[in-house]
Amino acid sequence: GDSVTQMEGPVTLSEEAFLTINCTYTATGYPSLFWYVQYPGEGLQLLLKATKADDKGSNKGFEATYRKETTSFHLEKGSVQVSDSAVYFCALSEWYGMRFGAGTRLTVKP
Amino acid sequence: DTAVSQTPKYLVTQMGNDKSIKCEQNLGHDTMYWYKQDSKKFLKIMFSYNNKELIINETVPNRFSPKSPDKAHLNLHINSLELGDSAVYFCASSLQGGSSYNEQFFGPGTRLTVL
Numbered sequence: 001g002d003s004v005t006q007m008e009g010p011v012t013l014s015e016e017a018f019l020t021i022n023c024t025y026t027a028t029g030y031p032s033l034f035w036y037v038q039y040p041g042e043g044l045q046l047l048l049k050a051t052k053a054d055d056k057g058s059n060k061g062f063e064a065t066y067r068k069e070t071t072s073f074h075l076e077k078g079s080v081q082v083s084d085s086a087v088y089f090c091a092l093s094e095w096y097g098m099r100f101g102a103g104t105r106l107t108v109k110p
Numbered sequence: 111d112t113a114v115s116q117t118p119k120y121l122v123t124q125m126g127n128d129k130s131i132k133c134e135q136n137l138g139h140d141t142m143y144w145y146k147q148d149s150k151k152f153l154k155i156m157f158s159y160n161n162k163e164l165i166i167n168e169t170v171p172n173r174f175s176p177k178s179p180d181k182a183h184l185n186l187h188i189n190s191l192e193l194g195d196s197a198v199y200f201c202a203s204s205l206q207g208g209s210s211y212n213e214q215f216f217g218p219g220t221r222l223t224v225l
Contacts, residue, residue, distance in 0.1 A: 034213060038151075043114075043200060044216040087151055096165040097143050097155035098202075098214055105151075 002027045006090050006101035013080055013108050021075040021104045023064075023090035031092040033057075033066050033073040038087045038103070047075075047088070080108045113137050114217040116201050122223045123191055131186045131220045133201030142184035143202040143214060144176060153200070159184055188222075196224045 007022040025033065035047040035057070048057030053068035062077045073090060085108045090101040114135045123129055135142065141160040147153045157176045158165040164176065173189045188195060198221050202214040 032213075036216075043218040044153075044202075046213045046215075049213055089153065093212075096158040097145075098153075099155070100153040103151040103153070 002031065002092060002094055002099050004090050004092055004099055004101040006088075006104050008102070008104070010105040010107060013106070015082055015108055015110050016079045017108075019075070019077040019080045019084075019106070021088055021090075021106070023073045023075065023101060025071050025073065025090075025092050027071075027092060030068075031094065033064070034091045034093070034098070035062070035064055035073070035075050036089040036091060036100075038089065040086070044089065080106070082108045082110055084108050114201055114203055114215050116199075116217040116220050118220060119218065120221050120223075122225065124225055125191055125193060127191050128187070128189045129191060129222070130188070131199055131201075131222070133184050133186070133217055134182055135201075135203040135215070136182065137203055137215060139203035139205050139215070140181065141204050141206065142178070143204075144184065144186050145200040145202060145216075147198040147200060147219070149197070156186075157184075191224045193224050196222055198222070
């Protein structure tokens with residue numbers, strides 16, 4: 001079946017550092033890909049999405065490109081802030097719901 | 111206005127009890143979902159429901175049952191609660207379940223603790 005694999009955390013960075021969180025997937029079809037963010041004590045919020053190969057999703061300085069050839073959807077941000085500290089989930093859509101990666105906890109220190 | 115709301119936010123109960131978690135969405139979506147997030151933050155879909163069909167993750171015990179009084183609500187009933195049911199439960203909704211293009215909107219979660 002379909003699956004999503006994320007780099008294991010936790011990830012700790014200093015403010016203004018460059019962020020990459022790796023995500024790869026396996027799928028029989030051509031799913032849409034998503035990054036969700038969960039701030040402490042809160043629900044999941046959509047961060048960005050891409051619906052087809054070579055699409056780039058972007059939001060709040062975060063970017064991810066749907067790479068069909070490498071089956072990847074890595075999340076990047078050029079300069080992280082303390083307020084970016086959260087758990088980040090890569091996900092793909094299946095016909096009956098989302099399949100999530102295990103989540104990567106990011107802590108940004110001032 | 112809250113798009114997807116859940117009540118209660120916290121639920122503490124004894125083993126063996128029966129409990130319900132309510133979910134409402136005001137987005138006009140036609141598909142709703144329940145997810146379980148375990149202590150390691152791993153999220154897994156439990157149910158997908160629209161007015162046509164219920165899709166059940168085969169790993170979900172039949173003690174769990176979704177009930178939809180109308181298109182805007184999908185409540186989760188849990189019978190004979192067990193310690194392993196302790197988790198955070200998230201409700202979500204989307205347009206056109208079955209389409210891979212539409213993102214899901216999540217509620218704030220209900221933290222269930224079974225003692």
